[in-house]
Amino acid sequence: MDVLMLSRLQFAAATLFHFLFVPLTLGLSILVAIMETIYVRTKDEEYLRMAKFWGKIFLINFAVGIVTGITLEFQFGTNWSRYSQYVGDIFGSLLAIEATAAFFLESTFVAVWAFGWNRLSAKAHMVSIWLVAFASSLSAVWILTANAWMQHPVGYTIRNGRAELTDFMAVVSQRFAWQEIFHTTTGAYLLAGFFVMGISAYHLLRRRHQSFFTKSFRLGMYFALVFSLVEVVQGHIHGAEVAQIQPTKLAAMESHWETKANVPQYLLVIPDEKNERNRLELGAIPGMLSYLAYHDTQATVKGLKDFPPEERPPVTINFLAFRIMVGLGFLFPLLAGIAWLRRNQLEASPFLLKLLIVAVPLPYIALAAGWVLAEVGRQPWVVYGVMKTADAVSPISVSQVATSFAALVAVYSLLGGAAFYLIAQHAIKGPEPVEVVVNKEG
């Protein structure tokens, strides 16, 4: 393998691993903040215990998210130095703003929250977790703005042999960035909802801590329900936006080869990448793809053959990633909806509870598929239409990247294994027995 392929694999592994932890951080911080707020308002000690129980899972998860985020920022320099030189003027500043405006806030106040139970008033302590939640999502806003710029570069000009910023507002206010932010954070919030529902379901099934986990379940359920419904609608809008600005990605994810008008959506397709066609196309819904992409059944949708082969993304992987994401995306509101309908008979619904335990990994899979589609679908470009991935890689040696990739796999395996074990162990054990928590002033 060459430096390019190894660097891509290393970056993909580092990103996907990082994103196993980030979405739970984003969503669970808000849920814990809500629990603590209810406690502060109602003085119901059970909500305090909930904030502590889910907060502990949050902290383990947070630690792994933080440390794996550090490698990502530095990998742009280590493995993608030509990219960094070419677009650092814009991309680098977005990352730097994320660090100074959001990451500091998040990391400083997570410690205040974790260690400050007896040192702050109940209200001030509650504010610290809201600050963590706010800063986490703010962090996502900046990172996703940076990614959106790679998907749809705006506000720049090519000058002095590189991309230079000309309009900062264009970069931070572009529609596509806000779509991506909305799409990704919504996915993260629904993931946290299903996570809390799933673990609560585990205990409800065993009839342990019933009041505690019924309350937790409900919070998770409402979170999952609202955000999975939002995601279906928003995902469609986001998809239509992709059709506009990244026609190659749309064509690849739909395995659509010939440019035509009034394109149907097939229920079953088997792509045949080598021969630039589909081996099988079954169950056509007339005009549906045209409609989904452009809100017009007669619209022309560009096919892959309209683009030179060296500018096409790989088809099969994007095609599959898209279907996994969308299929699960429709399953989520269905599951959350059933949970909502049965919310008052949870203990009489063992099958549903079991289903919800099994469902915990599904949002993780959907979100990973979404990132695969976003990133592999953008290929061969690192910045769409501006810079190819092959031109972005550092002038380093194969042995360097091979060694670091092997080390990354080893370290992350240890990390992932330990984090999974600790979270599972804590989740299965359930909350601590009732303890009196004396707050300084409350």
Place this chain on the structure above:
Amino acid sequence: MLQSIWFVLWGLLWAVYFMLDGFDLGLGSLLPVLAKNDTEKRIIYNAMGPFWDGNEVWLIAAGGVTFAAFPNTYAVMFSGLYSALMLILFALILRGVAFEFRGKVESANWRKLWDACLVFGSFVPALLLGVAFANLFRGIPIDENGIYQGTLFTLLNPYGILGGLLFVALFLVHGSLWLALKTEDPLRRRALQLAGKLWFLLLGVAVAFLIATWFSTRLYDNYIKNPMLFVVPIILIPFITVAALLLVRRFIGRGQVGRAWTASAVTIVGVTFFGLAGLYPNMIPSSLNPTYSMTIYNASSSPLTLKIMLAVVLIFVPLVIAYQAWTYRLFSHKVSEQQLSLEDSY
């Protein structure tokens, strides 16, 4: 002018990072030396508990600002020092989760595993950051396209290793003083005594480093060959640094831990700026040919980006300093066995 302002800010972010993370990297390295039993280990973990994460963000900020303000420097520095940097990152990863994971399973082997990660993850970055910065002072083999022409072993030259030892010595003194500040006797006394002994090591390494700098780098050129107007303000940096280093010992002798730690912090910032003032306006001198060097002029971002980032940094960095200072006050208590049993802790 804009580039020069950014050079100072760039240096400041790295200096603050070394000053803050320096104490927990140093203390983490000293875990097996300072702690006699598991309770003392826990005390050491919790002496860094609420701070290490916020400290480490200064590294992200320093890296991010390098990326934003000097993208060419970021690209050349990080790809050129590839293996060293990767090693630092993996070390920091293992160290970061060690805090969170260690106390979560009741097993001696489990704790041993994460203690080892903490020590490895603290010592390796301390050493390699020193090696990396000494090599920046010395110059690295980059060609006219900014492509690194050496290997990992190019960096491990005598001057680079001396720089690594200097950082280790600085951080060890800084870390043991922090522990003395945060604990009660006997741990406090032990940490203070160790700091006193380590100080002599630091002095020896620092003197050797200053002499080697004369022979291995061009840092002194800025202090000697430039017009007085430039030299007069920067000549203060080495004087303050040396004074602070001597004061560390004096305050340790008097048992004034807070002052000793502050003097140690000034020393670390001073050492960073001593090197950077000598480097200016270079950022990465080329050891192949001085004309290939990365300077603040050929490495910087566009004026627009520099201006926007200046506004961002001037707004947020003071804010960060304010709320981090507040957390240092919030958690200014002494860490003890009794205190750990009453509060949430690692």
